Amino acid sequence: MVSDLFPTPENTSEPQPDSNARRSFMKQAGGILGLALAPPLVAQAERLTAYSRTIEGATDLTLRINGQTRTVRAEPRVTLLDALRERLDLTGTKKGCDHGQCGACTVLIDGQRVNSCLTLAVMVQGKEITTIEGLAQGDELHPMQAAFLKHDGFQCGYCTPGQIMSGVACVSEGHAKTDDQCREWMSGNLCRCGAYANILAAVREVASKG
Amino acid sequence: MDIEPTFSKTNPTAGVVGQPMSRVDGWAKVTGRATYSAEYSGLPGLVHAVLKTSDVAHGRVQSIDVSAAQRAPGVLAIFTHQNLPKLAKTPNSPDDRKAFVSSPMGFFPMESDQIFYAGQPVAVVVADTLERAQYAASLLKVSIVPEATISSYLDPKAQLYTPKTVKGMPGVTKRGDAQEAFAGAPVQLTATYTHATIHHNPMEPGATTAHWEGPNRLTVYDSTQGVSETQKTLAAMLGLATEQVRVVCKFIGGGFGCKAWVWPHTTLAALVAKAVGRPVKLVLTRPQQFTSMGHREEQAQTLRLGATREGKLLALIHDKSSTTSPWDDYAETNTRITNMLYALPAFEGTYHLAHANVMTSTATRAPGDMPGAFALESSMDDLAYQLGLDPIQIRLLNYADKDPSNGHPWSSKSLKQCYQRGAELFGWNQRNPKNGQTRAGKTLVGWGMATASYPVHNSQGNARVRLYADGHAVVQAGATDLGTGTYTVMTQVAADSLGLPPENIRFELGDTDLPSTQWSGGSTAAGRVSSSVYLAAQDVWQRLIKVAVQDNKSPLYRAKIEDVMVVKGQLLFRTDPDTGEAFGEVMKRAGMSDIEGSALGRYGSSYEAPRAAANADPNKKDHASEHSMHAFGAHFCEVHVDPELGTVRVTKWVSVIAGGRILNPKTARSQVMGGSIFGIGAALMETTERDPHLARYTNADLAGYHIPVNADIPDMTVEFIDEHDPYVNAMGVKGIGEISIVGTSAAVANAVFHATGRRLRSLPMTPDKVLAAMREPV
Numbered sequence: 001m002v003s004d005l006f007p008t009p010e011n012t013s014e015p016q017p018d019s020n021a022r023r024s025f026m027k028q029a030g031g032i033l034g035l036a037l038a039p040p041l042v043a044q045a046e047r048l049t050a051y052s053r054t055i056e057g058a059t060d061l062t063l064r065i066n067g068q069t070r071t072v073r074a075e076p077r078v079t080l081l082d083a084l085r086e087r088l089d090l091t092g093t094k095k096g097c098d099h100g101q102c103g104a105c106t107v108l109i110d111g112q113r114v115n116s117c118l119t120l121a122v123m124v125q126g127k128e129i130t131t132i133e134g135l136a137q138g139d140e141l142h143p144m145q146a147a148f149l150k151h152d153g154f155q156c157g158y159c160t161p162g163q164i165m166s167g168v169a170c171v172s173e174g175h176a177k178t179d180d181q182c183r184e185w186m187s188g189n190l191c192r193c194g195a196y197a198n199i200l201a202a203v204r205e206v207a208s209k210g
Numbered sequence: 211m212d213i214e215p216t217f218s219k220t221n222p223t224a225g226v227v228g229q230p231m232s233r234v235d236g237w238a239k240v241t242g243r244a245t246y247s248a249e250y251s252g253l254p255g256l257v258h259a260v261l262k263t264s265d266v267a268h269g270r271v272q273s274i275d276v277s278a279a280q281r282a283p284g285v286l287a288i289f290t291h292q293n294l295p296k297l298a299k300t301p302n303s304p305d306d307r308k309a310f311v312s313s314p315m316g317f318f319p320m321e322s323d324q325i326f327y328a329g330q331p332v333a334v335v336v337a338d339t340l341e342r343a344q345y346a347a348s349l350l351k352v353s354i355v356p357e358a359t360i361s362s363y364l365d366p367k368a369q370l371y372t373p374k375t376v377k378g379m380p381g382v383t384k385r386g387d388a389q390e391a392f393a394g395a396p397v398q399l400t401a402t403y404t405h406a407t408i409h410h411n412p413m414e415p416g417a418t419t420a421h422w423e424g425p426n427r428l429t430v431y432d433s434t435q436g437v438s439e440t441q442k443t444l445a446a447m448l449g450l451a452t453e454q455v456r457v458v459c460k461f462i463g464g465g466f467g468c469k470a471w472v473w474p475h476t477t478l479a480a481l482v483a484k485a486v487g488r489p490v491k492l493v494l495t496r497p498q499q500f501t502s503m504g505h506r507e508e509q510a511q512t513l514r515l516g517a518t519r520e521g522k523l524l525a526l527i528h529d530k531s532s533t534t535s536p537w538d539d540y541a542e543t544n545t546r547i548t549n550m551l552y553a554l555p556a557f558e559g560t561y562h563l564a565h566a567n568v569m570t571s572t573a574t575r576a577p578g579d580m581p582g583a584f585a586l587e588s589s590m591d592d593l594a595y596q597l598g599l600d601p602i603q604i605r606l607l608n609y610a611d612k613d614p615s616n617g618h619p620w621s622s623k624s625l626k627q628c629y630q631r632g633a634e635l636f637g638w639n640q641r642n643p644k645n646g647q648t649r650a651g652k653t654l655v656g657w658g659m660a661t662a663s664y665p666v667h668n669s670q671g672n673a674r675v676r677l678y679a680d681g682h683a684v685v686q687a688g689a690t691d692l693g694t695g696t697y698t699v700m701t702q703v704a705a706d707s708l709g710l711p712p713e714n715i716r717f718e719l720g721d722t723d724l725p726s727t728q729w730s731g732g733s734t735a736a737g738r739v740s741s742s743v744y745l746a747a748q749d750v751w752q753r754l755i756k757v758a759v760q761d762n763k764s765p766l767y768r769a770k771i772e773d774v775m776v777v778k779g780q781l782l783f784r785t786d787p788d789t790g791e792a793f794g795e796v797m798k799r800a801g802m803s804d805i806e807g808s809a810l811g812r813y814g815s816s817y818e819a820p821r822a823a824a825n826a827d828p829n830k831k832d833h834a835s836e837h838s839m840h841a842f843g844a845h846f847c848e849v850h851v852d853p854e855l856g857t858v859r860v861t862k863w864v865s866v867i868a869g870g871r872i873l874n875p876k877t878a879r880s881q882v883m884g885g886s887i888f889g890i891g892a893a894l895m896e897t898t899e900r901d902p903h904l905a906r907y908t909n910a911d912l913a914g915y916h917i918p919v920n921a922d923i924p925d926m927t928v929e930f931i932d933e934h935d936p937y938v939n940a941m942g943v944k945g946i947g948e949i950s951i952v953g954t955s956a957a958v959a960n961a962v963f964h965a966t967g968r969r970l971r972s973l974p975m976t977p978d979k980v981l982a983a984m985r986e987p988v
Contacts, residue, residue, distance in 0.1 A: 075339075075341060077341055078339075078341055082340055082341070085248075085249070085251075086251070086339070086340055089251050089252075090242075091242070091245070091246075091248075091249035091251065092241070092242015092243065093242070094246075094413070094414070094463070095248075095415075095493070096413045096414070096415070096463075096496070096912070097496040097911065097912045098495060098496065099496065099911060099912070099913070101496070101911060101912035101913045102413065102496075102912050104413055131242065132240075132241065132242035133241065133242050133243075135241075136241055141237075141240065141241070145240040145241065146240075148236075148240050149232055149233070149236040149237065149240055150232065152232065152233065152236075152876050152877065152879075152880045154236075154239055154240070154693070155464075155692075155693030155694065155695075155877075155880055155881065155884060156412070156413065156414070156461075156462060156463045156464040156692060156693030157235070157238075157239030157240075157244050157461060157463070157693060158246065158412070158413040158414040158463025158464060159413045159463075160239050160240060161240075161242045164240060180921075182920075183920045183921040183923075184920075184921045186920045186921075187919035187920045187921040187922075188919075189920070190413065190912060190917060190919060191413070191920075192410075192411055192412055192413050192464050192466070192888075192917060193413075193464055193693050193880075193884045194883055194884030194885070194886070194887030194888060194918070194923070195880060195883075195884065196887065196918070196919075196920040196922075196923040197883055197923060197925060197926050198880060198883075199920065200920060
């Protein structure tokens with residue numbers, strides 16, 4: 001196994017591969033058993049706490065999205081993805097599978113990439129949510145957006161917001177240091193048009209500018 | 211008629227056409243501002259519809275208990291076959307079906323209690339939120355009395371038959387006596403190739419938002435490759451006049467053929483929207499996508515190839531067996547490419563179909579040509595190895611200087627250059643002529659190549675140009691940009707045609723309120739729409755020249771119209787190009803703030819036909835003769851095969867395509883890489899498994915159905931051959947979207963053969979098949 005693709009046990013304090021990194025996750029689960037035995041992360045503990053609460057019917061949720069505080073009335077079963085798309089008019093985040101299999105819905109929660117289709121909106125209150133709409137500063141594109149444009153890192157554009165959010169996180173995680181590593185850590189985001197080589201060029205360019 | 215102007219004549223020097231411009235819709239796509247069909251959230255009172263589909267593949271609905279669902283909060287209505295509003299026409303009636311431009315199958319669900327395929331819609335639930343609609347749909351209790359199912363053409367109960375026609379082609383094609391030629395051939399190869407069911411799986415599932423703005427006024431935001439086709443078909447089914455239906459599709463999240471037709475969910479969304487009196491959004495779930503918008507059918511092809519000992523082809527007999535639905539004789543037309551790709555004196559092609567409990571399969575990127583090329587290009591590789599020839603050599607030996615299927619000359623063909631350039635880029639001359647002899651560590655390394663070709667399909671459509679006196683322009687055509695770059699390349703074409711910088715052009719598409727044009731499918735859009743746009747700009751110039759020559763203040767006053775030409779926005783005398791003036795001057799003096807022109811652009815033989823007629827010289831026969839029009843190309847592939855695990859990785863890729871004028875090498879390169887990746891997926895991993903007893907898909911989601919991910923794809927090299935084709939259209943453009951996939955799976959299979967010495971003839975070449983082959987003696 002190529003060492004720079006996968007963290008060694010001593011740097012497990014790094015963000016863990018997201019569940020959207022399908023292949024990485026499977027390889028890791030098979031290859032590094034130690035991970036499975038590691039104590040639950042803080043986020044997991046919080047999730048377990050959330051499960052124990054009882055919320056019924058629609059309630060007002062307060063979400064911090066792209067630096068703004070937004071209130072939305074929704075049932076607890078509403079996913080973050082559907083809250084964004086159907087209730088907050090933030091349709092940049094896409095639904096490709098609704099099951100965490102494609103990565104089109106990737107957003108950042110407290111800086112970490114997350115599949116918003118597998119995340120309930122009610123559970124991310126109090127966290128900083130960044131969507132594709134929150135990356136650019138006015139008309140000035142985020143470097144990752146500019147790199148996707150320059151390298152033609154998309155065709156139909158439907159997976160693109162997820163790819164870009166994933167790319168931003170991939171760089172900040174330090175998982176875009178080599179081409180092979182970057183390919184692996186961008187493999188949770190499917191692109192049916194086949195823009196992979198261009199996506200790789202875009203993410204690597206941003207990573208190389210540090 | 212006059213001979214239409216051509217771009218190469220009016221624009222001999224390079225402008226922005228042919229330049230690697232970044233996408234003009236790119237900003238919208240990278241910022242999340244691009245609006246797809248499920249994202250028109252501002253419609254008043256928008257509600258959500260969810261499909262309930264059948265788990266059973268064949269039977270009759272006995273009952274649907276809606277009581278619990280009806281009581282669920284937020285539910286507005288539940289529709290089943292018992293209360294669905296009636297359609298004016300349905301495809302279930304063959305007579306009605308003729309009224310449809312774009313209906314993919316001879317069946318519309320929920321018209322009766324009959325169930326013909328798993329995943330067939332049995333109910334539609336409408337509720338105020340998506341979650342409530344989904345929950346209510348889960349409460350429906352559907353009882354179906356099952357009947358015996360036929361899962362595919364391989365089912366023992368299936369009955370194979372040869373249809374009269376498939377997609378307008380005869381069920382049996384004979385050219386010469388292929389049987390006799392094969393029987394007498396000194397070299398005979400017989401092999402059967404199989405291809406799994408595969409699904410298009412665009413990242414955006416099928417999605418429709420239907421809004422009745424009045425009793426006879428419907429606007430549909432639909433994820434479709436053709437707004438005009440959807441408009442006409444919906445109007446016929448709903449009993450409306452065409453203009454009473456407006457279809458909008460500004461952005462589409464991929465199509466690849468499955469969004470080229472009007473499938474039932476789109477019509478259902480419009481029907482239930484009318485019934486509930488609210489705008490309705492209906493989005494397919496990913497599993498529903500597998501049973502709602504067609505697929506590429508599973509199939510077996512047997513090729514019998516006869517050749518001389520020197521490797522010259524003598525005969526090809528091509529039999530294809532595949533599954534079709536209970537109602538249609540649908541098959542991809544695989545014999546199209548096998549009949550034309552090489553100089554082949556005798557050909558026989560036969561389709562064998564079997565009805566099964568599955569929806570009708572449909573066009574999937576390069577329908578027919580893609581699997582057809584897999585079989586033919588694998589066989590050609592076999593022939594090369596058997597005779598000790600280089601795979602390129604065997605192809606050059608059988609190079610077709612004219613189209614063998616009809617004897618017509620090619621409008622243009624640069625395939626030899628593709629082979630040569632591809633070989634250079636790949637380093638093909640370093641190839642080890644022996645199989646199974648190259649290793650990198652413990653992995654086996656192999657190289658393979660294959661030919662690509664895709665026909666130029668006849669099509670036509672309109673465009674409109676409005677040029678403003680201040681040097682800006684709005685250019686419109688009701689086309690679709692599937693991610694293929696239509697927005698961008700049409701902006702480039704309009705800019706050069708008008709002599710303006712591209713940033714002064716706004717190109718609009720995806721709306722039936724715009725000038726109508728045909729769908730984006732069959733690699734027709736780039737050539738057709740670019741020609742329409744170019745000719746519409748020429749129409750603007752013709753109108754403006756008429757204004758100038760009547761203006762006594764113009765230097766062109768009283769000139770003959772045919773003596774004036776337009777170069778980069780300047781109206782000039784042909785004989786004295788220093789005399790003339792800019793278009794803005796003419797318009798200002800005439801008090802015109804803008805001027806409009808429009809044109810019909812033609813692509814393929816419909817373009818050549820009027821030109822030939824206009825040129826007709828009874829003494830020169832070839833003027834009126836038809837040309838055979840195809841794009842050509844070659845793919846080269848390196849694989850690494852792990853002999854212990856059976857895994858195949860593509861490690862190097864080169865594609866060289868001759869597709870006429872390349873409007874934008876940046877977007878074209880992306881499109882060709884994408885097609886190759888689609889082909890690598892089909893070669894190595896893509897298969898939708900249908901249970902042989904229940905005729906139900908077992909892996910209908912993106913965890914079970916693998917498409918290539920970033921880590922599966924190596925660096926790829928794409929080049930284009932500079933090619934000038936005067937016959938295809940006014941722009942000289944051939945499409946490249948589909949040729950990019952043709953031959954790709956054969957290139958991979960040929961590389962696997964070179965690496966391992968084992969010929970894999972069953973796609974996808976998954977590790978289990980590779981390992982089984984490795985256990986066989988070479």
